[in-house]
Amino acid sequence: xxxxxxxxxxxxxxxxxxxxxxxNIEEEIPAQHRRLxxxxxxxxxxxxxxxxxxxxxCIAWWAGGxxxxxxxxxxxxxxxxxxxxxxxxxxxxxKAFRADSSFNFMTFFFIFFLQCVIVVIQAVGISGWGASGWxxxxxxxxxxVGSAVVMLLxxxxxxxVAVLMGLVLIRVHRLYRGSGGSFQHxxxxxxxxxxxxxxxxxxDFNAIPSGPSLPQYPTAVPSYPDNGPW
Numbered sequence: 001x002x003x004x005x006x007x008x009x010x011x012x013x014x015x016x017x018x019x020x021x022x023x024n025i026e027e028e029i030p031a032q033h034r035r036l037x038x039x040x041x042x043x044x045x046x047x048x049x050x051x052x053x054x055x056x057x058c059i060a061w062w063a064g065g066x067x068x069x070x071x072x073x074x075x076x077x078x079x080x081x082x083x084x085x086x087x088x089x090x091x092x093x094x095k096a097f098r099a100d101s102s103f104n105f106m107t108f109f110f111i112f113f114l115q116c117v118i119v120v121i122q123a124v125g126i127s128g129w130g131a132s133g134w135x136x137x138x139x140x141x142x143x144x145v146g147s148a149v150v151m152l153l154x155x156x157x158x159x160x161v162a163v164l165m166g167l168v169l170i171r172v173h174r175l176y177r178g179s180g181g182s183f184q185h186x187x188x189x190x191x192x193x194x195x196x197x198x199x200x201x202x203x204d205f206n207a208i209p210s211g212p213s214l215p216q217y218p219t220a221v222p223s224y225p226d227n228g229p230w
Contacts, residue, residue: 021091033097036171043164044090047119050157051078054122057132057154064140064147073130081118089115093172105176109169116165123158133158 006019029037051074058066058074089112096104125133132154140148 023094025094028098029094030097033175036168036175037094037097040090040093040168040172043161043168044086046157046164047085047161048078048082050154050161051082053157054078054130054132054154057151058130060147060150061132061136061140064144066136066140066147067128069128070130070132073128074132077122077130085115102176105172109173112165112169116162116169119158119162119165123155123162125155125158131158 006022008019008021008023010019011017025034025037025041055071055074055078058071062068062071089108092104092107092111095101096108121129121133122131123133125131125136127136132151134155137148137151137155140151
């Protein structure tokens with residue numbers, strides 16, 4: 001694959017959809033932040049897997065006597081939140097660390113906080129919301145124990161994801177505030193349009209080997225009289 005070409009997501013060759021993003025943590029993210037960005041990426045993968053498990057749990061919930069609407073909503077959350085969570089909060093975090101962008105940091109904080117709230121609601125488990133959380137799981141033990149055991153796995157994963165998201169949010173906020181970032185910087189980037197473009201590295205002139213220099217010629221232009229023969 002040529003350098004700089006979009007490489008994410010990796011899709012099978014028979015799917016007529018090309019990768020939409022270029023992602024290379026080792027190349028684009030500073031060394032001191034690579035570990036945190038990898039953890040955020042793994043957290044997105046874990047959340048996507050949790051949504052897949054939630055679909056299975058809602059099938060067991062439906063088979064045990066629950067409503068089929070929960071399965072439909074669980075499938076909708078999987079198809080909606082998996083790509084949107086990557087695009088709406090992981091990519092801003094990735095670009096924030098790549099370009100040291102206050103605007104992208106603020107975008108991440110806002111959307112990721114809403115994502116945390118949604119995951120907490122999913123972990124709680126409200127009936128009819130398409131999430132097999134704690135409330136519906138505990139109540140379903142009185143109806144069908146086998147289905148409730150399958151639903152319990154989804155509740156545990158939602159809880160784990162909610163805790164990890166809270167830790168990532170705190171960690172990123174501490175790094176951002178410790179580096180002197182503020183909402184004012186984000187406003188300045190927005191007004192100037194600097195958030196759209198990645199920073200351009202200055203050329204390293206010191207790395208150019210020194211050699212024999214060209215002869216210097218005078219740069220002064222002689223003045224000629226206006227009434228000349230030409």
